[in-house]
Amino acid sequence: MTAPLRIAIAGLGTVGSGLIRILQTHPDLLARRAGRPIEIVAVTARSRGKDRGVELSGYGWEDDPVVLARRDDIELFVEVMGGEDGPAKAATEAALAAGKHVVTANKAMLARHGFALARQAEDSNVALRFEAAVAGGIPCVKALTEGLAGNAVSRVLGVMNGTCNYILTEMERTGGDYDNILADAQRLGYAEADPSFDVGGQDAAQKLALLSATAFGTQVDYDGIKIEGIERITLTDIRYARDLGYRIKLLGVAAQTGEGVEQRMQPCLVPMSSPLGQLEGVANMVVLEGDAVGQTVYQGPGAGAGPTASAVMADIIDIARGLVIPAFGVPTADLAAPVRSGSSAGAPYYLRLELADRPGTLAQVADALGQAGISIDRMRQIQHESDAAAPVLIVTHGCTRAALDGALRRIGALDVATAAPVAYRIEPV
Amino acid sequence: MTAPLRIAIAGLGTVGSGLIRILQTHPDLLARRAGRPIEIVAVTARSRGKDRGVELSGYGWEDDPVVLARRDDIELFVEVMGGEDGPAKAATEAALAAGKHVVTANKAMLARHGFALARQAEDSNVALRFEAAVAGGIPCVKALTEGLAGNAVSRVLGVMNGTCNYILTEMERTGGDYDNILADAQRLGYAEADPSFDVGGQDAAQKLALLSATAFGTQVDYDGIKIEGIERITLTDIRYARDLGYRIKLLGVAAQTGEGVEQRMQPCLVPMSSPLGQLEGVANMVVLEGDAVGQTVYQGPGAGAGPTASAVMADIIDIARGLVIPAFGVPTADLAAPVRSGSSAGAPYYLRLELADRPGTLAQVADALGQAGISIDRMRQIQHESDAAAPVLIVTHGCTRAALDGALRRIGALDVATAAPVAYRIEPV
CATH class of the missing domain: 3.30.70.260 (ACT domain)
Structure with a gap:
């Protein structure tokens, strides 16, 4: 067996701890699949002492993520700290500059700096991968960049925020109003204390921005997304929509139009009998449409330690196997500047x-x-x-x-x- | 841009023609994604003169697939002739022996000879890929070998034959009986003149054998699958099942039990509200369950020129990008001899x-x-x-x-x- 892939992990929250748990549970299985053992060299987090339910004593520790990212004894840097700028970005840039592969779950950072970071990865001839940034455990970035690579993609759409889908599902199921169901979701841990980033649509829009860039070969254009949240959806409309045969979902849609790319994150009605209409609870669903394949649908858990760590692990194994492809599927020189478009096709x-x-x-x-x-x-x-x-x-x-x-x-x-x-x-x- | 990937295509039926159509439609897009142009060097089929609706004049021709497979000027051999043995197998073996990568859609061949061919590919240090052999356009082999590579898989299941799902859906929808709906399906081209291979469950079982080997890291064990077709399903039971909240589907299930791997292809009831219960018409659906990710669901067209060629194209692009992984996700030396198991878990x-x-x-x-x-x-x-x-x-x-x-x-x-x-x-x- 060849030399181990030595990795560092920055961030020991839900995702980082989940990743360590996978690596500790299945070292042999992972080595067989990756073609080489995967070895955690060192980790970092904000606080060293905290009990995270995983054994860390075998790993080195760095206080500074940037120092960790540059360590000579690693090949791959896992960034699961989060945050659009700050330490996450600084460490990611340091890792890429030092010629380390980067795997990240950080949608906020990529929605803002994805193009620049992809270019930096390309310059260093390393991979920058972000499966976990889009729809948790669903391997939909891979489906787009690899599984459907033979297709001109016409549209990507989906339900990409489990909190919103939970709230809308529960409003219909229980007849509760928005504020009460949101409070329930907060109690159950499905919604943050400050839920605005989820219910306002920004979280899902960041994911859509990454999918859209990948699908259509453009530079990431988060600011080009028309965003509307679920805060004003009433039980009244949920019920009337149901009577008409529809469900209301916070739907992200990116579509190639004659003029450019249309990107929307907004409440929409979808037929109750469609896969999107059937999607309940905190699950995510991504629909990818290509000229050869037609419509394909991907469903799974959009958040949580296990699913998100599963996606990070997949990216790590790809790199261990030697797969280094451009972050958004094509070289950055081929990523077109975004041309924003309204909806060309009408809709009911x-x-x-x-x-x-x-x-x-x-x-x-x-x-x-x-x-x-x-x-x-x-x-x-x-x-x-x-x-x-x-x-x-x-x-x-x-x-x-x-x-x-x-x-x-x-x-x-x-x-x-x-x-x-x-x-x-x-x-x- | 680096040198083109030179390929040969054996078989110009639905899939082969569909593949050529993709390559002729998007050469630049494919080259950007693959990192290099993909060039058809030569083709073969049973009859040279037949009009297949695609222009073949730019490609070389060989009468003998084995000669085509060995040509010095190709790196990759696409086998889309079909057939468990005969020319398909001979040409695939010749290609692998000559150090050519092989992409195939041939489930019958792999269900029988998959392990031996995987070993041959490994010995030659080339790829043997078969995304198109399992569920048409759905990238589910990739999801299993790569997207969920961080998981110990506990169960794979799904609806893997569009003909059967169409017949069962239409029986419920129209109230027609099995024989009449089958005749309709034959008229519409959804069922063969001799439908026994589809309705008897063997076609779907071949796909299940490949998924199961990939999921559980075992040698392909088609003969270990308990197979029962849909021929004896009556409208009476479809209706009673519906009244109870279920639909009858021809369901393939492979599960890791304490003793070994259980493999079944048989009519089962699934809750009407589940993704599998909702699946209508000729679509396919594959459900993959892993210890970290939980349950993920993949839906799409299971057959047809575009979808199947899309899957073949994805495998070709992977190889163009340099991805060479073992056919079943782990080295053949690590593929366990199959241990057949009954159902350990009970079911209603x-x-x-x-x-x-x-x-x-x-x-x-x-x-x-x-x-x-x-x-x-x-x-x-x-x-x-x-x-x-x-x-x-x-x-x-x-x-x-x-x-x-x-x-x-x-x-x-x-x-x-x-x-x-x-x-x-x-x-x-």
Whole structure:
């Protein structure tokens, strides 16, 4: 058997400890698969003394991640500290500059600095891998860069934040409202004390930015993503959507359009019978569409020690086996500058309007939609108290968001709506 | 850019033509991803003159696949002729002996000769890859050998034959019986003129044999698979299963037990709400379970020119990038001789009995089950004509197949059953 692959691990939180547990549990199995033993040389974390439930006495210790990253006796640096800048970035840059392979789970860092770091890895002729940064244990970056490498990819989409999917699933299942279910999720450890990064869509958008760059061969463009969170989704809309045969999901979509790449992270309706519509709880799902293969779907746990460490381990084994490919699947010189695009293809929309209960109101609304060039697939007025505003649900035929916004302005000008309209895209899946 | 990867293609049927179409459509994209151009040097097929809808004039031609496989000017041989032995095997052996990488879609050949061919590839220090042999366009071999390489795999299961899944889906959807739906499938091109290889379970079992060897690091053991086809599944049972919340699928399962590896390809019930239960039409689905990652699910098209060629192309690109790993993920010296195992874990069973409508019959059946140590989860007697046999549905709690067979023998001896009992395992998913 050839010489061991010597690695260093920076960060001993959930992922770092999970990784050490895998390496301690299956050393022989991993060596058979990797073609060589994998050996932890040294580790670092913020606090040395803390009990993390794994035995660390056999490994060296460095206080400074940058010093760890540059150690002469390692070939590969695992960055699982997290953080967009600061020590994680400094150590990653130091490792790459010193000619060490880097495996990271750090989506925040890559969403911001992915292109520069990929270039640095290329210059040093080492690998920069990030399977764990995208959808936890699901090997979807590998599916995209390798499994579907023969395809021109047309669209990637998915549910990439388990916290949001848990909240939406539980709202439907229990009939609880957003605030109560969020509080439950926090108690269960599915949501952070400050949940805004998850429920606001930023966490999932960082993952989408990485998938999108990989799928379409562009520089990472996190700022080009239109982001809308789940904070304003009501039980009312979840139930009306269900009655119409849909579920509301926080859906990330990146699509190649004629002009460039469209990137969105927003609540959308998907058919209840589709794989995305069926996805429950904290699971993640990624859908990859290519010109040769058609549609492929990947589902699994999107977070947690075991799944995330499984993804980190896969990247390490790839490198041990000698696989060094560009971080985003093609050389950085071939990564196009991002050209942002709106949605070229129209989509149906779900609209909920609260209308004054006066004769002729519905006709006026239908007329406003018609004037914007939007035809109606289904319209349903919900039974209501006689003196209250009448909830009206509309499913449009395919239209652009611009046309829809035009129609909503016209409807606003009619002075018949008693509340701001709710509009969600129905994503074709 | 480095020198092109020169390949030869043996077989110009659906897959071979599909592969050529991909290579002709995206040469630049493929070169960027592979790090080098991929160039078809020469091809072969049974008949040279046939119009296959792709331009072949730029490529050399060999009449003999073995001669093609040995050509000095190729590095990689694509075997998409098919057939367990004969020219496919001869050419594959010739290619490996001559130090050429081999990419094949030939599950029949690998299910029988996979271990010997893997050893030959290893001796020549070349790759033998077979993503296309397992579940069409779904990159599930890659997920297993690479994406989940950090895991001890406990179980792989799935729906691996689109023809069978189409037939079962359509029987439920249309209420047609097996023979009529099979005839429809043949007209639509989803089933062969002689469908026995698909509906009998052998096609799917070959795929399972390859997945199982890869998952558990054993020599391929096709003969160790207990195979039962879908020919005897009735609309009656499909409907009763649905009423109980299940769907009947031809399910392949390979599981690590205490004693060895259990391999089964048989109709099973799965919960309607599970990903496997939701799978409709000709799609395939593979579920991979590992100790670190938990459960991951992969869905996509299991057959067809584009999907299968996509998988072949991925293997070619991997090799172009320099990835040469053992065919089954670990060196052949580490592939254990197969130890066959029955099911160690019990499972619930679905039973349908046709019982004489006499007082005390149900009690006798319940008693027979109890004597075999099997407890009943649900029992339902279906309304029937007063003088006909009474259909009785039973869902047992978890029990072994041996215990169940014992109970069925006892019930047979009671002389109350008017027809042979139907029993399907309810696979926990």
